[in-house]
Amino acid sequence: MEWLAGSGLIWIEGRFLGIEWHVWKVVGWVGNAIFFSRFIVQWYATERQRRVVVPQAFWWLSLTGSLILLSYALQKRDSVFIAGQAFSWIPYLRNLWIHRRNKSFQITCPACSRNSPSDYRHCPECGKMLSGASDKESVLSKGH
Ligand SMILES: [Zn+2]
Known part of the structure; x- marks a missing residue:
């Protein structure tokens, strides 16, 4: 890692990975990470059960990730990004509700x-x- 840092591949003019960091950048990347992790969770569950399954955690991660990304988009006032995240939480909530209902009927x-x-x-x-x-x-x- 030392040689990477020394060569300026990771730290470039005070920017980590070429990105200028501030609080909202961290918020945005946390949102991205949570949103991406849902695929790993779903993949793991599917591999384990050897059939396609969507675990409840997938919808929680989707909901949390999209709300964080929405707050980031609102802060950036990026209309494209806001429109993309503004309503995505609705199906996530709906699916969580269906999961909850199914569980009580099991x-x-x-x-x-x-x-x-x-x-x-x-x-x-x-x-x-x-x-x-x-x-x-x-x-x-x-x-x-
Ligand atoms: Zn049995």
Whole structure:
């Protein structure tokens, strides 16, 4: 790293990586980093489950990243950037809400602890009868 610094490739006239740093620049890059990290989270979850999944963390990172980028864009008064971020949080919030709702409608298999939608009669993983299904339905029908 020393030779890089010495050659001026990293520090150029007081600029780190050629970028002039100030508070909002840091905010913008933090937003970028959070926004980018969601892809890593989603990729990891997909690899682990060996099917395409979008974990809840993906939407939280999207929401947080886009709000930080929006605040940066507003501060910069860049209309293109503001327009790009102004409404993107709406689908993120919507997806988080759907995730939350789905979770409350799930039953956990007593044998393999896999989560299934509450209308499933049998576990898709091990085929065990999901006894909680009828209980939950009666609770839900009483509640509505
Ligand atoms: Zn099971």
